[in-house]
Amino acid sequence: MTTIYEVATRAGVSLSTVSRVLNGNKSVNPALAEKVKQAASELHFTPSQKARSLASKHSHAIGIVLPNKHMLFASHLLFSFEHILRQHKKHCVIAFSHDTIESEVEAIEFLLSQGCDGVFVTTISSTTKHLHSLKDKIVTLSTGEAKATVTDLSASVAHCVSKAHHLLSEQGHTDIALVNDRKTVSQNETFLSLFKKQLIVNVEVDALSDPFLDPLLELMAKGEVFSAIICTNDVLVERVVNSAKELGMVLPSDLSIISSRPPNAHAEISSSLTYNVSSVAYSTLDMARAAAKKCFAAFYDDGLDEDSANPLSPIFLDYGSTAPFS
Amino acid sequence: MTTIYEVATRAGVSLSTVSRVLNGNKSVNPALAEKVKQAASELHFTPSQKARSLASKHSHAIGIVLPNKHMLFASHLLFSFEHILRQHKKHCVIAFSHDTIESEVEAIEFLLSQGCDGVFVTTISSTTKHLHSLKDKIVTLSTGEAKATVTDLSASVAHCVSKAHHLLSEQGHTDIALVNDRKTVSQNETFLSLFKKQLIVNVEVDALSDPFLDPLLELMAKGEVFSAIICTNDVLVERVVNSAKELGMVLPSDLSIISSRPPNAHAEISSSLTYNVSSVAYSTLDMARAAAKKCFAAFYDDGLDEDSANPLSPIFLDYGSTAPFS
DNA sequence: TTGTATGCGTTATCAA
């Protein structure tokens, strides 16, 4: 392994000059700088991360806590996250939480003990007192409404529902129904006020195992008319679509259906659906970008500048399952 | 951060004694050792990986190259791999290759430049000359038959086919057919000799897009009888199953069907199948174990001992789609 | 068996 010292001798300067040039922050004589760069490239010099992280405060390693082995969503997020990190010459150390708070804490502590500058948690985002002491080393993906005490990436299904509602409203729909399986949404007065109370069906998550559960029929039983439905879950969408077809409805002209994906779901169409459903969801790329930015700001002094100030916002994926109200 | 030196003073010994106790290799006075452990735990001492990796030769970081964002198989492998690594106090740095050789090389070099002791490559496993120089730092998951020049984990679909054949033979089947989409298998004389030539259907991968392709009909057209079929691909299985049902066959009594999964597929049943198909595949846990073992042996002096010498072998997942021949 | 001293390859702090 070639060291900074060898580069120094070859360039005829001291090692501290080399360090300055390579880190490029301090002012150096351009002529010398050129010499150093030349020598460095000739020797194929690669600074030792080991030494570098010992001498400086940072290891340039960022930990990421992943949920479990079925990481459909997380794999996309991880992919983008790693891509961004590598562009900034930082690397990504992973650890799985096994969907429990204890294991999540374990994973975080492990990553930190391994020298990570900080940790990005994509899972439960529990913020126990245990973690409170190292909160400035943690960025979480907060998918709920409850704010954590750590730096978090706020992404919520309520925002998605809101965006979906907005889109439908723009298309002229006034009677919009909500088929909801989220406690967080059903408690969020702000978003619920967008809907007529009668046009909301709340479905318990465990009730989904009942194959006879038919949200569409439940809605119709209320005797109200509606021209569009927002579902917070793909299974619910499937039920509604199938039911609508059985009832002889023509989609989307008779009924606009839109899926409002939770933040930790793909921003991609579900292959199990027989009907392509438009959806409102967060882009994993956007999330990764936002997460990286938060991490850089929290773990390092110099924040990532880039095209700044684009808050995390749901995107609309139009697969033609909504139509203007006529 | 509490250092080894503080532990030393508190325990009333020198720092080298502390180092010895904590690394547990050299002989130390049990009494002193106890003191040191006590002091260490009282101070919540956690050795700095940064310093440790600079002073010693190892960073205790192992890189893993993942294929792409759709990592269905790799996520399971990663999960198990990380679990094993963490048990041995090593951590897992990831990088994605984007399914090209160039990006794979990039990923490997990046991981190595970040100080990883070695890299486990789960993807293309190309072994260009470029990588040959650092072959002792690379373990690959070789899913083909072609041996790489680096340390590799040999896993092949041919082994799976062989195992499937063996299982069916044990059940009394003598006329076994093979529906194959793998070039590597169709060139492997050893395994093909298990089958009667007439009972082999080779399907080009791109031919799978043709919905009228019916391997079962092709087989039957050969005028031979057979009581069992081995498929090297889930799509093929689906075709065979559907076709068999249309022909009025009762599964599995009329026909045993078994899926011989390629090494880089889940060892889980595919949810897209309407019929549960038994399969022969590698367990991702086994693969992770084997990979970890190879990595430890290649990157560190002390190999992982554990229950040694269990070579990677396909497992049988019985979902009842095979029946004894009668 | 234990303690001392040196080195690992950088970054950071001083003088010059």
Add this chain to the structure above:
DNA sequence: TTGATAACGCATACAA
């Protein structure tokens, strides 16, 4: 602007 030199926290060869 540059160059010595001191950390960084630990492992380890060597001396005691």
